[in-house]
Amino acid sequence: MRWLSEEEQRSWRAYLRATRQLDAALDRDLQCSGVSLSEYELLSMLSEAEGGRLRMSALADLIVQSRSRVTHTAARLERRGWVRRTPAPDDGRGVVLELTPEGRAAVESFATVHVESVRRHLVDVLSGEQLAGLGAALQAVSRAYEADPDTPDPTECPTMEA
Amino acid sequence: MRWLSEEEQRSWRAYLRATRQLDAALDRDLQCSGVSLSEYELLSMLSEAEGGRLRMSALADLIVQSRSRVTHTAARLERRGWVRRTPAPDDGRGVVLELTPEGRAAVESFATVHVESVRRHLVDVLSGEQLAGLGAALQAVSRAYEADPDTPDPTECPTMEA
């Protein structure tokens, strides 16, 4: 089996450590606003969409969460009056989630705090080049992930009792 | 307020998307082994430590998790017989967590699968330079995080009702 080289190992460790720290920091900074990062992501995607409306599954794909999780999160946000569930006009199964005016006001207020946080913990910490490089590399990672037939064999687990 | 430039925005989005995807992929690949990524990280750190032993808090810092979370995770792993809790010799409050032989065997078996997964989703997707660049950037992010007095004022929330 191919192990990782010293340098690969270092990079991989840095990835794990930094992403954990960054996610924690961003979450913590948003907590004052009373939303988690993943709730914020949902609201944020909605706010950028045409008319503040998106199909549940489009949303799920955008924020890389399971359908189920989006359903639950949306329910929570709906209870707070930030979001509304309406049937999809063209597909009887579909649901489009819509940002309410209160929801829009909320996201906009969070955005200030959040962007500040992203700057402080990520953007302003790196040079322009470094940040761009990071972005490019991570886009490549995304592309690979999306190209992949994912788990090579779907529900199968390679049965690794050696 | 300083918003993000087009390019900063792109990088930031790439970060969010790729890290979500990558974490999901790594977790899913490990799932066949019956451990989550965070459980694996814990075991893995133990396995690399002197004598397979670490203080709870050292462990928590290494894997960037709350003390509480480490306690819970360790309890779960202890139930499976992979880990053992022993009192710290030098500090009456302390607990050192120790990898059992079964635990070591387990981690080693997981490692194969896991490294393969890291390669497939991250390492082999990038050029050597790109990976090294990514690592360097993320190390900078870590350093910034660690240098920071973190939340500028501890329990205070900036009271953002404008």
Place this chain on the structure above:
DNA sequence: CCACGATAGTTTATCCTTCAACTATGCGCC
């Protein structure tokens, strides 16, 4: 030597996520 605050870890309740099962609609097809 003891009172104080800090540190180490655990606990409990609550919330969030996950997973599997389920409903319902759409789509292709013979």
Place this chain on the structure above:
DNA sequence: GGCGCATAGTTGAAGGATAAACTATCGTGG
């Protein structure tokens, strides 16, 4: 046109994470 399978989304139960309160030990200063 109805059978079968895929897709869209929801539900409920079970397990993991978070936060706050709690116990116990340590270290320092008076």
